[in-house]
Amino acid sequence: MEAAAGEPTEPGNLAGVRHIILVLSGKGGVGKSTISTELALALRHQGKKVGILDVDLCGPSIPHMLHAQGKAVHQCDSGWVPVFVDQEQSISLMSVGFLLENPDEAVVWRGPKKHALIKQFVSDVAWGELDYLVVDTPPGTSDEHMATVEALRPYKPLGALVVTTPQAVSIGDVRRELTFCKKTGLQVIGVIENMSGFACPHCAECTNVFSSGGGEELARLAGVPFLGPGYRTWLTFGRSTVSH
Template sequence: MLETVNHIILVLSGKGGVGKSTVSTQLALTLVEKGYKVGLLDVDLCGPSIPYLLQLEGNDVHQSDSGWVPVYTDEKQNLAVMSIGFLLNNRNNAVVWRGPKKTSMVKQFLTDVCWGKLDYLIIDTPPGTSDEHITVMENLKNIKCDGAIIVTTPQQVSIEDVRKEITFCKKTGIPILGLVENMSGFVCPSCTECTNIFSKGGGEALAQLSNITLLGSLPIDPRVGGLLGKACVKEIPDSPSAKVFNEIANAITVV
């Protein structure tokens, strides 16, 4: 199913709550705005937020002779989405599964979804370095994976956990395309001034220490948080976030 996908990008982090799903969603939307056909696979089985972020909740996944048909965001089918969120009867239902069942579901997502011809497949992963990540890598070992984008926040506790994710990538042979520092300051919705309410520069320091590329620093911007299903590069093109997502997209499309 993945042989018709030209490029596969993983979005990883060792820490939860750093905004991987938002980064994955806005990156996918940015690539669509640049004219690419994109797939977005959500393998965060216990916390599937991609359907909500793209305003696709309530859609059903259909079975065809070739496999599962993903949910499309528009009639042109430029963005295809697959998530366990589409398989739950209620968004409040908890996925209470042991490792083997989670592994089986991730494998099915990677082998049984009819993506068709895609320029890019973005895979949004859960935090950590456990079952889901290992399953993804085992199923991609015979398919060319361009690499991973690591997401962190500036705080020291996040940096320590994300450092483990970088080690995981190096041990499993995943090329690291670069690191994104998310929540790097807060953009006031009234005056657009950026204030460092947490801290700043932790991601940049980690990138230098690990000898990887810093792809950009994304501030907390309420305007971006309200753009459910819409690309910030189109809706607020002059925002700091739009600039960074354009830079990230440009960086990975050179790969």
């Protein structure tokens, strides 16, 4: 049967992936990679097989978060074999961090080379059977985001989680991120307000460090779901996602 326009002619290495979730942020330093990591761990806790694709090429931090630094990526007939970060092999990870000879090496590449690697990550990683693939993207709205969305579009991603913090500068950047999602046809699963407070280690009371409620108000004005503070989102979202 002839493939429809925009659909892959062959199933490829993402054929066994049931759901794809992108994690976006308007600016750096809001905890996007932490949310990606904790979401993957929460889904694993629900008994799901999860992959993490780290396309933050200039700041690949997830290997460090999952204590996978220094591990090697191997080749198989289908392409790259991702790194398993747990003994049960329930979480697999692919990152440019595994391809650098020196972990402190800066990725100083022009756009075309970055685009080529993103496309290779999408097409040439042998994920096998996964319930979820969590895609950790760079901050902002750049050509790398366009390359990622376009490469994944044929596989119909479930949507995007947008991470912000309560500060006004972060809220403004997230408005642009939501506009990016609208223009590229990427459904917004919800907005997460991270770093909105800290829990006292003695009484567990949550105290706001910055202003609060900005993320919720932004989500309301944009007409997208507000998923709450980051510290509990990966738990509630993980449960609600696997229940559908």
